[in-house]
Amino acid sequence: MDIKKYNSIEELSVNDKALMEQAIKSREHAYAPYSHFRVGAAVLLENGEIILGSNQENAAYPSGLCAERVAIFAASAQHPNKIIKAMAVTCRHETNVTDMPLTSCGSCRQVMLEYELKQEAPIKVFFYGQRGSVLEISNCKSLLPLFFDKNILR
Ligand code: THU
Numbered sequence: 001m002d003i004k005k006y007n008s009i010e011e012l013s014v015n016d017k018a019l020m021e022q023a024i025k026s027r028e029h030a031y032a033p034y035s036h037f038r039v040g041a042a043v044l045l046e047n048g049e050i051i052l053g054s055n056q057e058n059a060a061y062p063s064g065l066c067a068e069r070v071a072i073f074a075a076s077a078q079h080p081n082k083i084i085k086a087m088a089v090t091c092r093h094e095t096n097v098t099d100m101p102l103t104s105c106g107s108c109r110q111v112m113l114e115y116e117l118k119q120e121a122p123i124k125v126f127f128y129g130q131r132g133s134v135l136e137i138s139n140c141k142s143l144l145p146l147f148f149d150k151n152i153l154r
Helices: 014-027 067-078 106-119
Strands: 003-006 037-045 050-054 084-093 124-128 134-137
Touching: 014 037, 014 050, 014 067, 014 084, 014 124, 037 067, 050 067, 067 084, 067 106, 084 106
Parallel strands: 084 124
Antiparallel strands: 003 134, 037 050, 037 084, 124 134
């Protein structure tokens, strides 16, 4: 897996840091009254536009959705033909400081990979907590070994 580790958000390039800062802002729009765990995601499109998402919970727990999927589904719904270049994801627990990078759940990895395969171009992903290190993964495929994809549906 092509993975880079930065000791802090300050080590990111100006553009990558700006994308993460958007994810941090979006994190505060989470609706997380049950887990108190806020996640923000920012999707960067090829034209420079950034689409945001945050986790949206529900009293019927499984009806809620993770930040990554909120963001990536919104990007695909609003800009179906634009290439997604990168994605930044960050989390913050409301009562404890999160000093390690969040890494997306399996369902989000599956969804991120679907769009990467669709567009036939890698989506770079940055993971961050509230402070501390940042992880950069060069493509979604390496986040999900032995993934399920459309080829088996034929
Ligand atoms: N969550 C995300 O938004 N992204 C992930 O990758 C993992 C988990 C959300 C779902 C739920 O609202 C809360 O975090 C606790 O699991």
